[in-house]
Amino acid sequence: MPRLPTNLDKPYAAFLFDMDGTILNSLAAAERVWGRWAERHGLDVDAFLPTMHGSRGIDTIARLKLPGVDPVREAASITEAEIEDVDGVVALPGAAAFLNALPPRRWAIVTSSPLRLAERRLEAAGLPLPAFMVTAEDVEIGKPNPQCYILGAERVGANPKECLVFEDVHAGILAGEGAGAEVMVVTATQHHEDTFHAHSTLSSYEGIRPIVFSDNMIGITAL
Incomplete structure (x- = not known):
């Protein structure tokens, strides 16, 4: 059974996902x-x-x-x-079902990849294209600068401080922290324990699903 995050059922305005290593393995x-x-x-x-x-x-x-x-x-x-070269690019376990269950305008992908590469890898992994995406071309300074996550929150119409950022590496974690967001560290492909201690962790998307609260905030709950 995958390890479940500690912040189950907490409400957020939006989810902001890094891509590589966070929702797919490339x-x-x-x-x-x-x-x-x-x-x-x-x-x-x-x-x-x-x-x-x-x-x-x-x-x-x-x-x-x-x-x-x-x-x-x-x-x-x-x-x-x-x-x-997208040979072996696959979705992380449970990621497709989790993303497809989210309200379409309450989440975004915030990736360091250029747009064409992001679209190609999402297609290869069988993952949905989001309504909102921030890619390498959209920022002047990349991660660990928080600009990307501030922009991602803006595109979904949310305050970064009310967002949950899903990340897997140190540069992205720093970017999420710098934006003022809460960070969930996805451990499926990267294992840097020194970056995990301050955050909840998620080993896969199996065993969890998104929930929508009565005020339209979103969260995570166990299946």
């Missing part, structure tokens, strides 16, 4: 593409790969300050490769 595909790129540029692949999760591609590349490397051009090339 770990193998992403690491194949980024691993090949890192190898071409002479990086230590094993040391590099953990640093690229949760951040926009352009930010990941810019941080490296590689001589002669244009982060914009390289990030665009990586995005095309990731769009082509």
